[in-house]
Amino acid sequence: MTTTSSRPATPADGGTAPAASPNRMVAILAIGGIVVAMTQTLVIPIVASLPTIFDAPASDTSWIITVTLLVGAICTPVSGRLGDLYGKKEMILISLLPLALGSAVCAVATTVPVMVAGRGLQGLAAGFIPLGISMLHDLLPKERTAGAISLMSSSLGIGGALGLPFAAAVAQLSSWRLLFWLITACAVGLGVVIWRAIPAPAPAARTGLRTPFDYVGTLGLAAGLVALLLPISKGAEWGWTSPLVLGLFGGAVVVLLTWGWWELRTPDALVDLRTTARPVVLLTNLASILVGFAMYAQSLILPQLMQAPAETGFGLGQSMLQMGLWMAPAGIAMTLMSPVGARITRARGPKTTFVIGGLIMSLGYGLSAVAMNTLAGLAATAFVASAGVGFAYGAMPAIILGAVPATEKATANGFNTLMRSIGTSTSAAVIGVVLARMSISFGDHTLPTEAGFRVALLLGCGVAVAAAALAATIPVRATEAPSAAS
CATH class of the missing domain: 4.10.860 (DNA Excision Repair, Uvrb; Chain A)
Incomplete structure (x- = not known):
């Protein structure tokens, strides 16, 4: 389909074609976002085995997860600002270098410090997704931006959801080191494809080029x-x-x-706090923290429920691979809901999509109240809650992009992604406390009680409702188009 726009794709540096297919650009960047996001959940299936693998206490191996979250949170707004100043395509390509290098380091690591260093390098790629969102906004015809932004933003959740079953399958059937070699190959391949196939935004989209950092x-x-x-x-x-x-x-x-x-x-x-303090941006960012909390909570609770021993009376006794397969539809739900959310955004505006997303997430948690003791019920909970995440994640950047100047789009998107990261980090801490406080001894292990799981799920539901309520207060007209600000 041929489209016209005031923002046509322009040739990229390095001898790319004079024009690029919008579908191809969206597909390449969305796949890149999924690969980057997969690094968040890549090691979750082997967390319990890390102390044995590296012959180190769990307090040391826990840094293998923590360092990626910390580095990613720090570098995301920085990458966005550098993208606004020096070019989004350039920063996207640069972000893939530490992803490839860090993954290779992890693949050969034999000690905790080396593994932590590799995971820290992986975290440097966290700015890929907000940069990709801003780049698509600059390159695509206006009528295509809603769907593209929705899919690109949702790739953060899609990658996290798909990374769990993928990592579980590879770790159980082969070696966990293969996981990191595969990410290395994907990062290198993505860099070549993006360099050759995707144009850089027009100079007009890079007006802040000479601004000091x-x-x-x-x-x-x-x-x-x-x-x-x-x-x-x-x-x-x-x-x-x-x-x-x-x-x-x-x-x-x-x-x-x-x-x-x-x-x-x-x-x-680095961050224009006056812009960030605008009610539209501020309320969107606050609601994003709540969505990040609710999204991550179900990914922490449901796998534990599925893998808890059946002898407890509430656990479902699934293996690591079986749990991953039951959770896989959650990632598919986000993918399926992205175009649906984009249509609602075009018709009613991103604020409406955001509110609907929060309510769907709460409905998913509500399903767990009546179906917590069946695999199908938990899979349905994950599917519905993740569908709501797909709506909400697609709406957040659309609202932000319509409320900030052209020279701050990547920075603002990076800051919004940081807010989601704060939500997920807080979720891990709070849900961890709830499950730890409401636990029982079972053989040689300590497991959360059924009541503990129910309280944690209820908490996720309440936070999702709060996210929808807060999103409803964002002062954006219901029919405002997300691509209005060029």
Whole structure:
């Protein structure tokens, strides 16, 4: 289908074709987003085996997961800003380099420090998805942006959902190291395809090219996020009232307030806090935290329920591979709902899509109340809740893109992705506390009780309802098009 637009695709550097198919661009970048997002859940199926694999205590091997979340949270807004300044395609290609290198390092790692270093390098690729969203907004015809943005944004959840069964299957049938070699190959292949097949945005979309980079703001944000997210991730292990955790939370408040003071006074701020404080952007970001919480909660609860021993009376006794296969439809649900959400966005605006997404997520959690003790019921819970995530994730960037200047689109999307990361990190901590406090001894293991699982699911449901309610207050006209701001 031939379309016309005020934002035609332009030739990329490096000898690409003079024009690119919109479908091909969307498919390539969405696949890239899924690959990057898969790194979040890649090691979950082997978490229990990590201490044995590396002959190290669990307190050390837990950094293999934590470091990726920390590095990803820090670099996402930074990558977005660099994309606005120096080119989104360039930053997308650069982000794939540490993904390939880090995956290769993990594949050959024999000690925890080497594995942590590789996982940290993987986290540097987290900016790929918000950069891809902004790049598609610049390149595609306006009538195609809603669907493309929805799919690209949902790739964050799709990759996380598909990564679980994929990693479980490979780890059980082959070697866990193969997982990282496959990601290495995908990263290299994606880099070549993107370089050759996708054009760079027109110069008009890169008006901030000569603006200096805010190094002080970058260091301040990094320090503040580490001080905030580290105790959230490790609080259960270190003790929520320990001096270290309380000191880090206090330090986070001081550093982030100081960072905000600097960002409001520097002309070349990493994040324009005045734009971020606009009601549309602020409320969308706050609701994004809640969606991130609710999304991650079900991915923590349902696998544990499926794998809990049947002898408990509520567990379903599934193997790692069986659990992964039962959870696989969740990723498919997000993929299927992306075009549906895009149609609602075009007809009624992204705010409506966002509200619907939150309500569908809560409905999915509600299913668990009556079907928690069956595999089909839990699979249905995951499918419906993930469908709601697909709606919500597709709507968030559409609202943001319509509310920020052209020179801040990638930065604003990166900051929104950071808000989702804060939500997922908080979810891991809160759900972990709930399940740990409501647990029983079962043989040599400690397992959450049935009541603990129900409370955690109820909490996820409540947060999803709160996300929908908060999204309903975003001051965006119901029929406002997401591509209105060019």
